[in-house]
Amino acid sequence: MPELPEVETTLRGVEPHLTGHSIRAVIVRNASLRWPVPVEVSRAEGLRVLRCWRRAKYLLIDLGQGGLLIHLGMSGSLRVCNAEDIPRKHDHFDIVLDSASCIRFNDPRRFGVFTWWDPPAESHKLLENLGPEPLSEAFSGNHLWQKSRGRKGAVKNFIMDGRIVVGVGNIYASEALYMSGIHPARPAGRISAARYDALAGAISDVLRRAIRRGGTTLRDFVNSDGNPGYFAQELLVYERAGLPCFQCQAPIRRKVIGQRSSYYCASCQR
């Protein structure tokens, strides 16, 4: 569910409640997430949060001697609540702070991740092979062009590969390809450097705009206050199959590429 803008929105919501506070307790109600939640997460108890940040779609909490790692999976969300609030269905774990506020993780599909990392964080198995952040200097059209030479797979799968660039999920991949006029099924190795410049620009542009709107809520994404994001209103192709293209009026098409629904305009995207 959550892509980079939704994870960033979540980070901005929970960060002020965490940084500078000590963790009073970690309560795991259901350890059966994507991987079993390890007992090491209780090492967080009694430690002070030095900082929180995001790498790809992972949220990281620095406790000085390592820390906690959270991934929202497809249906996860974090909410700020009071420690004594009654847990709802699918509320799998709590991080209770000395302020008595509580960061509570809800995840119906249980594809989320909650684990401990030992320093340095970037050497963690889940983080070590990740590509550049799409909103950083390290990301560019040239980077995409270099990495794509010789690749025959669809460009949509290519930009969704976290080893190439992180944080681009199914929604924003479709949006960025539409914005740059590139057909999602085009082989990645058969796109010019100039077109990759346009694509890289579209990726960072759509992600920045989505962050400004608090992310995209299609079905159930909520931020740490329990509110939805508002970028869905600005989507140009995603879930618009059969509706007219905003540029040429041709019907937007839906096609499965790499087992995922892709939306595009067959006349604007080549």
Added chain:
DNA sequence: CCGGACTCCTGGGTGC
């Protein structure tokens, strides 16, 4: 190395 299929899980929507 690359690309594609499969996998984990629950719930919402649809059509009969």
Added chain:
DNA sequence: TGCACCCAGGAGTCCG
């Protein structure tokens, strides 16, 4: 109201 079926925003792993 019930039920079968399809679909879903992620991403690691396995296999050819």
